[in-house]
Amino acid sequence: MSSQSDNMLFLMELSVLQSKLDKRLSLALSIHGVSLSEFMVLHQLANAPDHCLSRVVLASAVHLTASGVTRLLNPLEKLHIVEKQKNSRDARVSLVHLTEVGLETYVNAKQTYSETADALLDKVDTNELSEMLNSMRVAI
Numbered sequence: 001m002s003s004q005s006d007n008m009l010f011l012m013e014l015s016v017l018q019s020k021l022d023k024r025l026s027l028a029l030s031i032h033g034v035s036l037s038e039f040m041v042l043h044q045l046a047n048a049p050d051h052c053l054s055r056v057v058l059a060s061a062v063h064l065t066a067s068g069v070t071r072l073l074n075p076l077e078k079l080h081i082v083e084k085q086k087n088s089r090d091a092r093v094s095l096v097h098l099t100e101v102g103l104e105t106y107v108n109a110k111q112t113y114s115e116t117a118d119a120l121l122d123k124v125d126t127n128e129l130s131e132m133l134n135s136m137r138v139a140i
Helices: 004-032 036-046 055-061 066-078 100-121 126-139
Strands: 052-054 082-086 094-098
Touching (some): 004 036, 036 066, 036 094, 036 100, 052 055, 055 094
Antiparallel strands (some): 052 094
């Protein structure tokens, strides 16, 4: 694939596959009441010290804008999955904390995510997956 049109077609196909993957994972996660994007937020919070991050750091970690992560967090706050916290060092910084309900939701959703990932990729060699990821990291 050396011509621009081949590269363009490759990236278009990759985008379609990513959309299909997002849809499959979101469908699987829906039994826990979360979307794929929400799961990614929960994953970041579950693995953060004290299960807490600033909105800015969280937005960066999941590749959203600050307003995008705020829109995503609002329903999670209403469901008591996450909660706002004040930063004792800097009142301008808004923190997001994963609640006990949120941690339980994450643990259950993580199991579903893992099972879905295994089912989707069971026929692909682990070394091939690593090679594909490394190639894409170099390109992007």
